[in-house]
Amino acid sequence: MDLTDVLIALLVVLAGFGLWLTGTALTIWGERRVVAKMQTRIGPNRVGPLGILQTLADGIKLFFKEDITPEAADKFTYYVAPMLSAVVAMLTFAVIPFGGTFEVGDREVTMQIWDPEIGLLWVLAMSSLSVYGIALGGWASGSKYPLLGGVRSSAQMISYELAMGLGLAAVFIWTGTLQVSEIVEAQSGTFFGFLPAWNIGPQIFAFVLFFVAAVAETQRPPFDLPEAEGELVAGFVTEYSGAKFAMFFLGEFMQMVTMSAVTVTVFFGGPNGPLFGLEGTLLGALLAHFYFLIKTVAFVFVFIWLRGTLPRFTYNRLMDLGWKVFLPLGLLWVMLTAAIVVAQETLAQDELLFGIGVVLAVLIALLLVSMLFERRGPEPEDEDAEPTDQSALPSAAETAREAAERRGAKQIEVDV
């Protein structure tokens, strides 16, 4: 490894860092614009063309705001926590290939900062580290509200980390590798000659699992309970102001970009796309980079779309979804994937087809049976599952009517 190698590595790091930083800045602006559009407003339009420099203005404003450190705060941790949140999101991006490969002289340069063999484990490790930023921030503030908020938020993030891990685990099993470059490699080519051979096809369920978990993990709406404006006066950030507060939310936006990039890499073929014979050249690498950007921006848009559409979950529903729905379903899917992979490797083709046929037959039979039961009326489990609205209110109305009759009064119409 000589000086040129070091220089190339530095340039790649710079490119990645610049891309990701400008991406974050543009995401903050884009989110405000898009959400405004979804609410028939205009959004930021004062600074720069279309308000594109709004993030800069926001940043300047936040850095010049009064910075308060509470007396009771654990100073060191209090300062480190916001940085942790931001840095961790940055570190995750290191393993993402954000462009193609090209040749300079006799060297091959890949637009990826680091390609370790543990690849996606690094993603999981880093995203679990971001919990520390929140938990430590809540604890170090030296106040009860942030502490409660921090505990709540870490509980949420840990619950969804399991689902996220299971979503990725299914992909590990499917592709048989942890290394990001190999996962991307495995997604090149096509199914049936025209569909791109992305993991989203065979692993659609893992994708849904992973993406929902990623939204919860990044604390984005509809899972933005850590902010908790209503219940906890801003949760774990209650005691943070100015630049330190900005760091937490920068971290959130950075995570959004990073998670979109991870989703694209793992399920949508990363920088794969038709290169029109430009493989190995700089132009080809840029084209691949363009594909990667398009896909990532699409996912960032989905994040924003979610925010513009869905109301915030309540905490109990959030926890139910994480532990009671995603965890068992995720385990099931991992098992199923493993079974399919093992079957592919061991069985002959006709045996495999027979197996699939049996599974399909069983599924169709189950579907028919369930339809039969559905026709006979609502299942008893439905009433157990939702005792809140449908079953509770009419009975309340009935009791009111009965009480009125007992008193000999005229029958009161209760508006339900």
Added chain:
Amino acid sequence: MFNALRKGFGLTAKTMFRPAVTTEYPDVKRQVQPRFHGRHVLNRYPDGLEKCIGCELCAWACPADAIWVEGADNTPGARYSPGERYGAIYQINYLRCIFCGLCIEACPTRSLTMTHEYELSADRREDLIFTKDQLLAPLPEGAKPPPHTDEEVRARGITYYPGAQSQDPLATKEHSEETAAHRAMLDPALMQLSDVEYNHVERDRNIWTEYEEPQGELSDSEEGS
């Protein structure tokens, strides 16, 4: 479930392509209704004399006690308004004013009216007490700022205050010709109108005399009770 998702996400996706309803306020101002109650103005006659005669009826009518008027006598050498007196001190406190419009209804000379200006804000409380020089309408074109002398005023030969009450609804042709010169002084545009139209204009100016009780709403409320 999928139908609900399609509906919800479809709605926001569709809304993205609708034009924004935002009014970009400081840049673009929306037109207010014709009878909007904005900042007051103290009107003048076309020759520059003030319409305010310092009668203080506006101050008496004000439910918020926001108006302070002190009248003073006109003298032959210094005439500010037609008649005996003029408003020497005139102040409206916009910290108290509720823009109800009772003052403009009380004004017998249509001196006090309300404009469409609603941008009333200041850094200091004192700045929101508007004095006479702020409230007075600008001088009409070619007019001389008061005080005028009585000689000048007499030479013009104008009958001041042609309110709706002073107009004869059955005015003859001669009569209307007599007042035509006066009309021209008020507003050249009114010269083009016929007598009937002119009376309509005057009637519209004086909202209060032509005000009619809304019939439908009254009967509704009686039914309710």
